[in-house]
Amino acid sequence: MSVILLEWYDAHAREMPWRTSPQARSAGVLPDPYAVWLSEIMLQQTTVATVKDYFIRFITRWPTVRDLAAAQDADVMAEWAGLGYYARARNLLKCARTVVTDHDGVFPADHDALLNLPGIGPYTAAAVSSIAFDLPHAVLDGNVERVMARLYDIHTPLPDAKPQLMIHAKALTPARRAGDYAQAVMDLGATICTPKSPACGICPWRDPCAARAAGTMADLPKKTPKKAKPVRHGTVYIGRRTDGAWLLETRPEKGLLGGMLGWPGSEWVDAALPHPQSAPPATGDWTENSGEVRHTFTHFHLILRVVTAQLPPGAEPAQGTFRPDNVFRPSDLPTVMRKAYDLVRSDATPHMTDSQSLL
Structure with missing residues (x-):
């Protein structure tokens, strides 16, 4: 079966900025383990469409793992802003520095050694092992889970089905061209064996697919119902001095x-509790914005009230530091903080001068 899928992949492989095409690979062009690792970290719980621009910016600014390891933390976090799941960015730096210090700047071509690097779990280790080094380690992301569940008509709900799905994924992973196969099965799930309306008629595995034979493909994979996410509340303070500097914190x-x-702001507390009380980060005439910021994280929904003030030149903040306007870039903010900035900007009065308006 793997041969059939690889033949399909040779003709239909998606083009990715981090990917070595099957034709280039067969001609002896080897994948860059750094690019493979960087893309896999970025792609965790994030779509390919979102990741492409981030990847290109990162690989352009830091072309090698040594370049990334030498980068300033703040610069890397700023480039990551908006991509979400920010622990990935912190682990990205830790991993790059460990590769440089412990492996002389070369990613180890060993699954167990990869697992010992910061921020690399079983899936990422398998992906880098197979894609970068052509080692026969099975990958099991959401796309592959869906393909395996349908191919073998498995009705055990996720996540309980993962061990069973992994058994099948391992059995299908070939010893030869393991990297191309890993990308092929992920491409199959992303482009043909999609969550809704799978294109079974053009699927290279349509004949052996048990779910297609049973007519159950649209129902799979089954998933255990998720619990409702709790709601939390908090406050953020957007302050700007009359010289244009912004009050920010890391x-x-x-x-x-x-x-x-x-x-700067308050803690984020459960909506069932009283709204968190917090003192403004600097003395000023603070005014609550009429709108609110709503944002959803993995485990909870967040509602923020936004309080703004224009602060005098000599303001001494108890929380945060002032950043000059020519240094501050709204794009450096994570999405939830950028939403607060955009909310205030949308309420700014157009005819006011910079000295009269917060924005």
Whole structure:
């Protein structure tokens, strides 16, 4: 069966900025393990369409793992802003520096050694092992789970079905061209064996597919119902001095949005509790915005009230530091903090001068 899929992949492989085509690979062009690793970290819980531009910016600015390892933390976090799941960016730096210090700047061509690197779990280790080094390790992302569940008509709900799906994924992984096969089965799930309306008529595995024979493909994979996400509340303070400098803070390295640039604010507490009370980060005439910011994280929904003030030149903040306007880039903010900025900007009065308006 793997031969059939590889023949399909040779003709239909998706073009990716981090990918070595099957034709180039057969001609002796080897994948760059750094590019493979970087793309796999970025693609965790993130779509290919979203990742492409980020990947190109990263690989252009830091072309090698040594370049990334030498980068300033703040620069990397700023480039990652908007991609989400910010622990990935922190682990990205830790991993790059470990590869440089412990492996002389070369990713190890060994599955177990890859697993020992910061931020690399079983899936990423398998993906890098197979795609970069052509080692026969099975990958099992969401696309592959769907393909295996349908191919073998498995009705055990996810995540309980994962061990069973992995058994099948391993059995199908060939010893030869394991890297191309890994990308082929992921491409199959992304382009043909899609969550809704799978294109079974043009699928290279349509004949051996048990779910197609049973007519159950649209129902698979089954998933255990998710619990409702809780709602949390918080406050952010957007302050700007009359000279244009913005009051910002770098969030603690540990925790949500760790190491990212943001607006000073309160803790985020459960909606069932009283709204969190917090003092403004600097003395000023603070005014609550009429709107609110809503954002969804993996485990909860967040609602933020936004409070703004224009601050005097000599303001001394108790929280955060001032960043000159010519240094501050809204694109450096994570999405939830950028939403707060955009909310305030949308409410700015157009005819006011910079000295009269917050924005």
